[in-house]
Amino acid sequence: MAKVTIKDVAREAGVAISTVSNAMNNSNLVNEETRAKILEVAERLDYVPNMNGRMLKTKRSNELAFLTSSIQGDYFTTFLGSMNQQCNDMGYTLNIVITRDDDVIRNHILGKGFDGIFIFLGEWFREAGIQLLEKHRIPAVFLDRAYSSSRIGSVVFDSRRMGYQAAKYLINLGHRGIGFLEGSMDVFDGVQRKQGYLDAMEEYGLPVRQEFVLDGRFDELYTYNAVTSFLRRREVEMPDAFIAGNDLSAVGCINALKDAGYQVPQDVSVVGFDDIPVAKYLSPKLTTVKNPISLQGIAAVKMLVGIIQERGCGRVESLAGELLVRESSGVMLRDK
Amino acid sequence: MAKVTIKDVAREAGVAISTVSNAMNNSNLVNEETRAKILEVAERLDYVPNMNGRMLKTKRSNELAFLTSSIQGDYFTTFLGSMNQQCNDMGYTLNIVITRDDDVIRNHILGKGFDGIFIFLGEWFREAGIQLLEKHRIPAVFLDRAYSSSRIGSVVFDSRRMGYQAAKYLINLGHRGIGFLEGSMDVFDGVQRKQGYLDAMEEYGLPVRQEFVLDGRFDELYTYNAVTSFLRRREVEMPDAFIAGNDLSAVGCINALKDAGYQVPQDVSVVGFDDIPVAKYLSPKLTTVKNPISLQGIAAVKMLVGIIQERGCGRVESLAGELLVRESSGVMLRDK
DNA sequence: CTGTTGTTATGAAACGTTTTTATTATACCG
DNA sequence: CGGTATAATAAAAACGTTTCATAACAACAG
Numbered sequence: 226m227a228k229v230t231i232k233d234v235a236r237e238a239g240v241a242i243s244t245v246s247n248a249m250n251n252s253n254l255v256n257e258e259t260r261a262k263i264l265e266v267a268e269r270l271d272y273v274p275n276m277n278g279r280m281l282k283t284k285r286s287n288e289l290a291f292l293t294s295s296i297q298g299d300y301f302t303t304f305l306g307s308m309n310q311q312c313n314d315m316g317y318t319l320n321i322v323i324t325r326d327d328d329v330i331r332n333h334i335l336g337k338g339f340d341g342i343f344i345f346l347g348e349w350f351r352e353a354g355i356q357l358l359e360k361h362r363i364p365a366v367f368l369d370r371a372y373s374s375s376r377i378g379s380v381v382f383d384s385r386r387m388g389y390q391a392a393k394y395l396i397n398l399g400h401r402g403i404g405f406l407e408g409s410m411d412v413f414d415g416v417q418r419k420q421g422y423l424d425a426m427e428e429y430g431l432p433v434r435q436e437f438v439l440d441g442r443f444d445e446l447y448t449y450n451a452v453t454s455f456l457r458r459r460e461v462e463m464p465d466a467f468i469a470g471n472d473l474s475a476v477g478c479i480n481a482l483k484d485a486g487y488q489v490p491q492d493v494s495v496v497g498f499d500d501i502p503v504a505k506y507l508s509p510k511l512t513t514v515k516n517p518i519s520l521q522g523i524a525a526v527k528m529l530v531g532i533i534q535e536r537g538c539g540r541v542e543s544l545a546g547e548l549l550v551r552e553s554s555g556v557m558l559r560d561k
Numbered sequence: 562m563a564k565v566t567i568k569d570v571a572r573e574a575g576v577a578i579s580t581v582s583n584a585m586n587n588s589n590l591v592n593e594e595t596r597a598k599i600l601e602v603a604e605r606l607d608y609v610p611n612m613n614g615r616m617l618k619t620k621r622s623n624e625l626a627f628l629t630s631s632i633q634g635d636y637f638t639t640f641l642g643s644m645n646q647q648c649n650d651m652g653y654t655l656n657i658v659i660t661r662d663d664d665v666i667r668n669h670i671l672g673k674g675f676d677g678i679f680i681f682l683g684e685w686f687r688e689a690g691i692q693l694l695e696k697h698r699i700p701a702v703f704l705d706r707a708y709s710s711s712r713i714g715s716v717v718f719d720s721r722r723m724g725y726q727a728a729k730y731l732i733n734l735g736h737r738g739i740g741f742l743e744g745s746m747d748v749f750d751g752v753q754r755k756q757g758y759l760d761a762m763e764e765y766g767l768p769v770r771q772e773f774v775l776d777g778r779f780d781e782l783y784t785y786n787a788v789t790s791f792l793r794r795r796e797v798e799m800p801d802a803f804i805a806g807n808d809l810s811a812v813g814c815i816n817a818l819k820d821a822g823y824q825v826p827q828d829v830s831v832v833g834f835d836d837i838p839v840a841k842y843l844s845p846k847l848t849t850v851k852n853p854i855s856l857q858g859i860a861a862v863k864m865l866v867g868i869i870q871e872r873g874c875g876r877v878e879s880l881a882g883e884l885l886v887r888e889s890s891g892v893m894l895r896d897k
Numbered sequence: 898c899t900g901t902t903g904t905t906a907t908g909a910a911a912c913g914t915t916t917t918t919a920t921t922a923t924a925c926c927g
Numbered sequence: 928c929g930g931t932a933t934a935a936t937a938a939a940a941a942c943g944t945t946t947c948a949t950a951a952c953a954a955c956a957g
Contacts, residue, residue: 276913
């Protein structure tokens, strides 16, 4: 069955297509009786306006795009759930596009007519992309970096502050040799969390021992291997605590410690980031910094819509988290 | 900066717009020299063809839609990851749309010009939706029900067979009073898994005791409550095993049993469905039926693209799973 | 010199809308 | 009854593409 267009409706209802258009768009230019007739016909024929035709004319789509390099893990789904809901509440449809391809990214930014773009592409989105956004004045909000201009904003988790707080918490427990399992250094949160940790160590006059800073890449297995090989080098002194770049990394770390015969938290405390759903089922239950992902998503939508509707302009919004003390940390007292 | 169109490129390159179009679409109608010039200009101006204009003409978008009522949980992200990859490999872009709204569904089916649709809407998609697809001959593949016609197919997990196998496994261990924690009865997998369980019970001549069949709704908390209140009714005899509709439900069940003082699997065996990532971290590690989600996603994409390109027609494809025996089942011997 | 063929480039129509402008019908007023 | 304001509808242009028919031009055969 051929696609039914506004013409079909017009013919069937015996009016001009402009009248159908007006009737469908609730214009008050059309007689109530005529409108009723038209709506009845439209309903009967399953008429749905062709979005391409419409957008070509109106230049507004009420569609937002979420460009992301991945949706694996609870982190992303939490994000997407809250953002999708908030978009709907504000009258927009969210299109989620998983890609790492420059051309696909370009097409979505320039060719699809989205009203605005959320960007969570990490290393897959670089300077050239920002130039493109700026040059063509595309409203955008970053979720994984801090950048702002008149039409571009960011909503980020204040990883630096929370990294600082996590370290301070361990220091106050009496820990002194605190190691850090850094995430990816080309990711905003990776850099910031580490910086927060360094801030705290410096504030308390504690030396940062380079051999206590391992590369964990936000990955469970990678961290497991890194910690295991670290532990094998028996000549090095042991840290009495680890801050991991995220919860997955913390899990890898704990498993490596256990497998090497250490007890968590009796021998070593471990703190993670994010509070993924499993965190509280692990044994020991994971002490972690809760990431207000849903709130971040909602704030991002509000900001982007604000920019689109010219009610606001781009800025960097930084959200605090919350340290959840569970079982993987905290045993050590000052006297150990 | 105003959006740059094919006209701008044409003017700048000193050719007609039809020539630009031909040059961009690799037609061999255009002189190599001219094409080079045009591509250079297009690149310089950041020209990206407007998809709406293009689709209006061509009626092909190379875009597929995935309509889903939710993306919470590893189940969906696994799906989406594999499907997205497969779509890209086959030259399509996947648009993920989370919705439960009839109008949004209608608009996406009829108004956006998708080449085809994946549907995972459960109870949010009913008979009227199928009628719409059929009437307008929209290629579609269901992932959560078995339906087929010339332009519509399904790729489903063979839940019935696996429900049967799970029950048979428990029966062979010596279990006789096997309970079932049913999922949602308006979901394909919910119905099928239960049916498989009933098949096995019947085959082995075991009576199905209605009071052993509880409503778990695929939900951890809901199941926890259901099992807890079941256990409180002390007059009823205890089942010696439970098959849960999915892993979440199994987790709720195990927690309820533990909290009531029972041991798993010493007192009661529990088997789940899906093999969610946490399954192997739980204590006891969960015995479950692995759901070949990625394969299902890939098969679905292949089927939909086949229908679109008229290389195949709709049918029901049913994928087997695999029983993973871990720690939450298996202790009982015939002599208990 | 005419007609044919092949290669490139162009002009114009079409896709399905919205929107602006024009047309028609109706009612009202002096 | 002529004129004018008002309401309802229609016609036409425009949005950015693709595509098809046509044009321009050269080369070449007869």
